Amino acid sequence: MLKEGIPRHTQISEWLRSRIDESHYEADEKLPSENELCDKFDVSRVTVRRALQTLENEDLIYRCQGLGSFVTDHRSHHSFSTLNDFSEELAESGMKASSEVVSFTQKDIAGQHDILSSLEMQNKSLAVEIERIRLGDGQPIAFDSTWLPIFYGQLIEGYDLRHQTIFTILEEEFEIPIERGCYRIEAALANKKLATHLQINIHAPVLLITRISYTVGNKPVYYQQRYYRNDKMVFEMMADRTSASSSTQKENNITLKEFTPVFKEEK
Structure with a gap:
């Protein structure tokens, strides 16, 4: 043959x-x-x-x-084990990242204890809330809500968030590095607002990723909830299993090696 x-x-x-x-x-x-x-x-x-x-x-x-x-499904990969912003996530996919800013406001979040606690805003309740539709080649991929303490929110006010990310502005304009992120991933259903912005059906399943990003000294910079269209992206995970005998924590012997967001292209 x-x-x-x-x-x-x-x-x-x-x-x-x-x-x-x-x-x-x-x-x-x-x-x-x-x-x-x-x-x-x-x-x-x-x-x-x-x-x-x-x-x-x-x-x-x-x-x-x-x-x-x-x-493969003509999808592009990037390592999620490294903290990246939205533009960096899309970079290897060949798609052009941009955003549509829905709102940029100061809000009293006194009743949102999870956000206040995550941002370590003791005795404070006023924060900057930013809502954006995240686009790849002009098509909606995700919708996110981001909350920042007033100090950081005022720094990025006036910048073009359609084409610049919070990461880029803080790191390049103010030399405030984003050093670490903490993630929570869960399934959710799109409400009317999400469905409208993401151009999907109400109650369609979406992937919700909640992230807290930290700067030097483990100081929280922002709390973010991002909803991804499940027909646009999936996550792939690779983990190494170490022998229980070699682990000091025998009940926790699975080591995360790579966690990769995979952006799907239209067929």
Whole structure:
């Protein structure tokens, strides 16, 4: 089946690429195993792995250890184990990030104890609230509400939040680095307001990520709730399991290695 004069791994990768292009393998469908490919083409596992590596480098497939190789959905990855802003999240996807500012106001949040506690606003209740629709190539991907103590809110007031992020303004204009983030991820349903801004149905499922971002000295800068359209993004996680005997906390021996947001493209 393989021709002379052309590297075997190249021919195997081209065969798999053509099968993917012709939709013989759909998005997220598992490819033949390494053993099956070895038998089919009568080659070594090293040759097969080299062919698969070529396709992985081209973002045509992704591989999960112990499970096999799968067809991608033309999605771009970036590491969520590193703290990034929205523009950085979209950078590798090839999409242009922008925002539509819905509101920028000062609000009394006396009754929102979770926000006050997270921002360490003891004896204070006035905060800056910013609502934005986050866009990729002009299409709504997420909607977020961000609360900042008045000090930080006043610093970014007047800047163009349509094309600049809070991260960028604070770090580049005021030399206030964002050093750490704490995340909570949960499922939610879109209310009328979210549905309107994200152009989805009321009660459609969305992914809610709550984040607290900190600067030097572990000082909280903002509290944010971002709602992602579930047809635009998913998360993939990779974790390492360490042996219980080598862990000082035997009940907690799963180490997060990578947590990746994956932006989906329209088919």
